[in-house]
Structures are given as C-alpha cells and as structure tokens.
Amino acid sequence: MNMKTLYKGFTLIDGNGGQVQENSYFIVEDKRISKIGKVDELQNIEGIEIVDLSGKYVMPGLINSHVHITLEPVGDPFGLINSESHAKTTIRAVANLKKHLYSGTTFFRDLGAPAGLDFALRDAVNEGLIEGPQFLAAGKCITMTGGHGWSIGREADGVDELRKAAREQLKAGADLLKIMATGGVTTPGVEPGSPQLSMEEMKAAVEEAHKAGKKTASHAQGTQGIKNAILAGIDSIEHGIYLDDEAIELMIKNDVYLVPTLVAPYFIVEYGTEAGIPQYAVDKAKAVMDTHRESFAKAYKAGVKIAMGTDAGTPFNFHDGAPHELILMVKSGMSPMDAIVSSTKGSADCLGILDDYGTLESGKFADFLVLDDNPLDNLDTLFNINSVYKLGKKVI
Numbered sequence: 001m002n003m004k005t006l007y008k009g010f011t012l013i014d015g016n017g018g019q020v021q022e023n024s025y026f027i028v029e030d031k032r033i034s035k036i037g038k039v040d041e042l043q044n045i046e047g048i049e050i051v052d053l054s055g056k057y058v059m060p061g062l063i064n065s066h067v068h069i070t071l072e073p074v075g076d077p078f079g080l081i082n083s084e085s086h087a088k089t090t091i092r093a094v095a096n097l098k099k100h101l102y103s104g105t106t107f108f109r110d111l112g113a114p115a116g117l118d119f120a121l122r123d124a125v126n127e128g129l130i131e132g133p134q135f136l137a138a139g140k141c142i143t144m145t146g147g148h149g150w151s152i153g154r155e156a157d158g159v160d161e162l163r164k165a166a167r168e169q170l171k172a173g174a175d176l177l178k179i180m181a182t183g184g185v186t187t188p189g190v191e192p193g194s195p196q197l198s199m200e201e202m203k204a205a206v207e208e209a210h211k212a213g214k215k216t217a218s219h220a221q222g223t224q225g226i227k228n229a230i231l232a233g234i235d236s237i238e239h240g241i242y243l244d245d246e247a248i249e250l251m252i253k254n255d256v257y258l259v260p261t262l263v264a265p266y267f268i269v270e271y272g273t274e275a276g277i278p279q280y281a282v283d284k285a286k287a288v289m290d291t292h293r294e295s296f297a298k299a300y301k302a303g304v305k306i307a308m309g310t311d312a313g314t315p316f317n318f319h320d321g322a323p324h325e326l327i328l329m330v331k332s333g334m335s336p337m338d339a340i341v342s343s344t345k346g347s348a349d350c351l352g353i354l355d356d357y358g359t360l361e362s363g364k365f366a367d368f369l370v371l372d373d374n375p376l377d378n379l380d381t382l383f384n385i386n387s388v389y390k391l392g393k394k395v396i
C-alpha cells in the first residue's frame with residue numbers, strides 16, 4: 001500500500017526565494033511531495049496520516065556544496081588522515097555523515113577524499129547500510145606535483161596526464177572532478193594566491209568530465225588561477241578569495257557558481273595555533289580572511305550565482321556547522337532569504353540535482369527541515385532544528 005502523509009499548518013519557505021506562504025500543506029507519497037498548497041484549499045484527505053505543524057516553519061534541507069567527509073576537523077586534519085589507517089578514517093566518516101544529517105544537511109558534495117573512501121561511503125548511504133545525507137563524490141582531487149591537497153590527491157602534470165588522471169577518477173566512480181587551480185591555506189609551502197595547474201592542463205580534465213556528463217569544481221583562491229579555471233570551462237569556483245572585476249565578469253558570462261566557504265579561514269583564525277593548527281595555516285588564513293569576505297560581497301552584488309559550502313573537515317570546521325556559513329554570508333552583506341536560497345536551490349543547481357532536490361515543490365524529494373522560529377528573522381534557529389526529514393522519513 002502506498003503510504004501518504006499530510007503535513008499541514010506551517011509557514012513555507014520553499015527555496016525559490018519568493019514570499020513565504022503561511023498556513024501551507026504538502027502531501028508526501030513514496031519519498032516525494034505529491035501535492036503542495038494552502039490548507040484552505042485542502043480536500044479529500046480521508047485515509048491520509050496527518051502531521052500538524054501549526055506554528056512551525058518548513059524549508060528545504062540544507063545542501064552543502066563543499067565537504068570533506070573523511071577529514072576530521074582537528075588542528076591538523078591532513079596530518080591525522082595521513083597517519084592513520086583508511087579503516088579508522090572510514091569509521092570517522094560514518095560518524096561525520098550523521099552529524100551532517102542530524103544538523104539539517106540532507107545532501108552534500110564531497111570535494112576530495114583519499115583511496116576512493118568517499119565512493120564506498122556514498123554507495124553505503126544509497127544502499128541503506130549507514131545513515132547520512134546522500135552525496136556526490138569527487139574522489140581524489142587532481143593537483144600538480146606538490147600542489148594544494150597533494151597528500152590526499154592525484155598528482156598530475158601536463159595535458160596528457162591531466163586527461164589520464166581525470167579518466168582514472170571517472171573510472172573509479174567520481175560523480176564530478178575536483179581540480180586544483182591555485183595554492184591553498186592548509187598545505188605547507190604553497191601560497192593561496194599562486195596559480196598551480198595551468199589553463200591548458202585543467203581544460204583537458206574538464207573536457208573529460210563534460211564528455212562523461214559530469215561537472216567540475218575548482219579549488220581557486222588567487223586571481224590568475226580563478227581566471228585560468230573559468231577559461232578552462234570549470235563549473236564552480238571554490239573559495240574565490242581574490243576576485244577582481246574581470247574574474248567576476250567572467251563568472252557571470254560563463255555561468256560559473258561561486259562556493260565561498262567563508263567559514264574555512266574564519267575558524268582557523270578563531271582557534272589559532274593554541275588549538276594545534278599549524279602556524280603556516282593560521283598565518284595564511286589571517287592574510288586572506290578580509291579579502292575573502294570582500295570578494296564574496298562584490299560577487300554577490302554583481303549577481304554571481306552563489307552556492308553554500310563550508311569546506312567541513314578543515315580545522316575546527318565541524319561537520320554539523322553549516323549554519324555558521326549562512327550567518328557569515330549574511331554578515332558579509334547577503335540577505336537572509338538569499339542565504340537560504342544559496343543553501344538549497346542554489347546548491348542543488350550547482351550540483352546538477354535541481355530536478356529532484358533543493359526546493360519544496362510537487363514532484364521533488366521530501367527533504368525538509370521543521371523549525372520552531374522563522375530563519376529569515378533568526379538564522380540561529382538552524383542550530384536547533386526541530387526535525388529533519390530525508391526522503392519523506394523523519395530522521396530526528
């Protein structure tokens with residue numbers, strides 16, 4: 001028998017960014033929303049299970065566009081992952097999956113994990129072996145020899161080898177490719193501002209991904225590297241710390257998403273070396289933090305498409321901390337409604353899953369959050385979610 005459940009009486013924030021709808025309802029049937037509207041228009045509800053959500057707010061589950069599920073957010077996550085067994089790392093990741101789901105993230109994208117652990121974890125979630133959000137997995141990030149993330153990545157140099165590295169990850173089961181365009185904060189000896197893989201190298205990897213119908217994301221912090229990645233055909237710029245007007249223009253023209261991850265340097269600076277974060281990472285995070293927020297504000301104003309991502313797994317960037325990113329985006333000039341849209345519809349569009357996820361509409365999967373307070377007035381309510389539903393089932 002097909003179970004139907006009617007949720008009713010709540011104020012709906014559907015993820016599209018329009019007016020909130022008071023006294024709403026939807027019916028969930030076989031994991032998806034089958035009908036949605038105003039309670040006054042409800043007819044024919046005999047035999048349907050009813051959940052009264054009067055006084056509550058309902059919005060789509062958060063979609064985090066930038067996660068490292070296998071990284072533990074300790075002071076030196078790369079030191080830890082490279083010194084322990086893959087078995088231990090996998091057990092940590094299983095625990096991390098729950099943290100995302102229970103704190104309101106119902107879908108995410110993993111942007112770099114060693115040894116195909118992310119593929120096994122993704123499949124285990126889909127098979128129902130373990131509990132967690134569904135997610136897309138990039139496998140090993142593709143980086144130049146000695147480039148950012150090399151210790152958990154696939155080092156590759158030259159156009160042909162980039163092509164090969166891309167094909168390897170796709171063969172292993174990657175849903176998308178992660179390509180390193182510049183240095184970064186958490187790798188010693190590389191500068192966030194300096195370009196790494198060349199435009200020609202990245203272009204070869206992007207071509208392979210696109211041929212296979214997959215998207216690409218680029219770790220890109222410095223201005224030249226960002227432009228190289230865009231000209232190589234990349235689909236999203238991760239971090240985007242040093243954006244100039246030309247980079248912003250290129251992003252708009254080429255329909256490229258920005259995934260700012262404002263919380264990543266924020267927590268490194270907040271916790272500092274006292275918490276065991278290497279000095280080089282703290283110094284670099286301090287150097288980029290203000291510019292990062294300015295770049296974000298400029299891109300937002302100019303109309304660059306923005307998807308929410310946290311870079312969870314970097315130092316003290318916890319796996320249940322997505323609301324921090326929304327709060328920082330708002331502090332940096334975004335409206336609360338746009339922060340919510342970026343974290344739901346925007347992320348779904350960036351990930352290429354908007355047909356099924358990201359908004360609460362008829363036909364979409366019933367991934368939603370029930371909140372006691374209006375997040376548009378009080379984003380802190382996301383730290384204290386009343387309940388989380390994934391594929392129509394109550395998780396907490």
Ligand SMILES: [Zn+2]
Nearest residue numbers: 066068111311
């Ligand atoms: Zn990352």
